[in-house]
Amino acid sequence: MTRRQYFTAGFKDGIPICLGYIAVSFTFGIMAKKVGISIFDAVLISLTNVTSAGQFAGLSLIASTASYIEMAITQLIINLRYCLMSFSLSQKLEKGVSNGHRLAVAFGVTDEIFGVSASQEGRISPWYNYGVMCVAIPGWTLGTLAGAVSGSLLPDFLVSALSVAIYGMFLAVIIPPAKKNRAVLGVVIGAMAVSTLFAVVPVLNKVSTGFVIIITTLLVAGLAAHFCPVEEKETEEKEAAN
Helix, strand or coil: CCHHHHHHHHHHHHHHHHHHHHHHHHHHHHHHHHCCCCHHHHHHHHHHHCCHHHHHHHHHHHHCCCCHHHHHHHHHHHHHHHHHHHHHHHHHECCCCCHHHHHHHHHCCCHHHHHHHHCCCCCECHHHHHHHHHHHHHHHHHHHHHHHHHHHHCCHHHHHHHHCHHHHHHHHHHHHHHHHCHHHHHHHHHHHHHHHHHHHCCCHHHCCHHHHHHHHHHHHHHHHHHHCCCCHHHHHHHHHHC
C-alpha cells in the first residue's frame, strides 16, 4: 500500500472515533468554562493533550487549586498507560520507521486510536495513524470549542444540567464491564469506598483532591493487580478468540 492508501484507510477508521470524541469533549468544554478556564485555553488543552481522563481529572485539580506537583503526579499516573501502548505500537510499525515518525505517532496515541491501529493485520505505516489522527484530534478539539462556547452563551442552570453528562458517560463506561467481570466490579466499588473515606473521615478529609486521586488510584489498582491478576494463558485465549 502507498502512503496515500494508508492515510485514507486511517482517515476512514478515524471517523467513528471523531464522532465519539465530539460528544465527550463537548462536555469537557462546558466543564472547563464552568471552572473559569477561557475558551482559548480549553481548546489549547484539548489540542495538546488529547486525553479525556487526564483532562477531566485536571479540571478537578484546577478547580480545587491543587499544586503543580499534584497535577504532575496525577497526570503521570492516569496517562502512564499511553507509554505502554506506545511500546506495543512501536513493534507494530513497519521496519525502518524513523524516530521522528515514531514520536509523531506517539503524540496521537489514545485508547481508541491504539485500538484501531493494533487491530490492523500485519505491520502498519505511520501514515495510517496520521490518517486517524487527522480526523480524531480535530473532532476532540472542535467538540471542546463547541462546549466552551456553549458554556459562555447558555444560562447557568442549563450549563449545570449539561455538565451532568460526564457522570452519565462515566456510568456508561463502567457498568457494562462491571456486569461481566467481578474484578472490574470490585475495582469500582473499592474506588468508591476509598473516595468516600477521604470525604467523610475527619483526618482524611483534609487531604487535597489531587492526592486523593493519586492514593485511590495506586491503592485500588495495586490491590486489583495482586488479588485479581490477568493470567497469561487467559490473555492468549482472548486474543485467539478475537
